[in-house]
Amino acid sequence: MKISTKGRYGLTIMIELARNYGEGPIPLKTIARENNLSEHYLEQLASPLRNAGLIxxxxxxxxxxxxxxxxxxxxxxxxxxxxxxxxxxVEGIEEEEPAKxxxxxxxxxxxxxxxxxxxxEDLINHDKDDPLDGYMFYI
Structure with a gap:
């Protein structure tokens, strides 16, 4: 499994909105500028996030x-x-032997x-108390 830029940049959008939760709307232009990302690409990601009710x-x-x-x-x-x-x-694991x-x-x-x-909330508070501490990410 590989997380593409869609997942990574979508997570960036969501983290920025979480950081500003309760402070009013944030334009994608601001998120793009602050994170050195393409505003046009972020607009493409906002649509499925909006349709899913996440933004x-x-x-x-x-x-x-x-x-x-x-x-x-x-x-x-x-x-x-x-x-x-x-x-x-892994896709198609039905073909693999049971142990695999x-x-x-x-x-x-x-x-x-x-x-x-x-x-x-865990991600925006990461520096204060690392919720991911203890996980090994060498997969």
């Missing part, structure tokens, strides 16, 4: 995007699934567990 658009001169729920209610897994699809380390199937399933479940228990 809400606010129109007008002071418009932009906001989170419709608190950062503690949205997980990295929610975001990655919308932008990348189902989380699976079990291994790939365990690794996939471990990845899902990390993504589904890491919230946007």
């Amino acid at each position: 809400k658009s606010v129109r007008g001169a002071y418009g932009g995007y906001i989170l419709p729920r608190e950062p503690k209610e949205i997980t990295a897994g929610d975001i990655i699934r919308v932008l990348e699809g189902p989380i699976a380390l 199937q079990a291994l790939w399933k365990r690794v996939t479940e471990a990845i899902k567990q990390v993504l589904d228990t890491t919230t946007l």
Whole structure:
């Protein structure tokens, strides 16, 4: 499983909105500029995030995007699934021998567990108390 720029930049959008939660809408132009990313590409990512109900658009001169729920209610897994699809380390494991199937399933479940228990709140508070501390990311 490889997370593409869709997942990585989508997570960037969501983290920026979480950092500014409750302070009003944030334009994608601001997020793009502050993170040295393409505004056009972020606009493409905002559409599926909006359709999934993970962000809400606010129109007008002071418009932009906001989170419709608190950062503690949205997980990295929610975001990655919308932008990348189902989380699976290996496809077609049905063809593998049972021992290999079990291994790939365990690794996939471990990845899902990390993504589904890491919230946007955890990510914006990362420097204060690292919720990912203790996990090995050498997969």
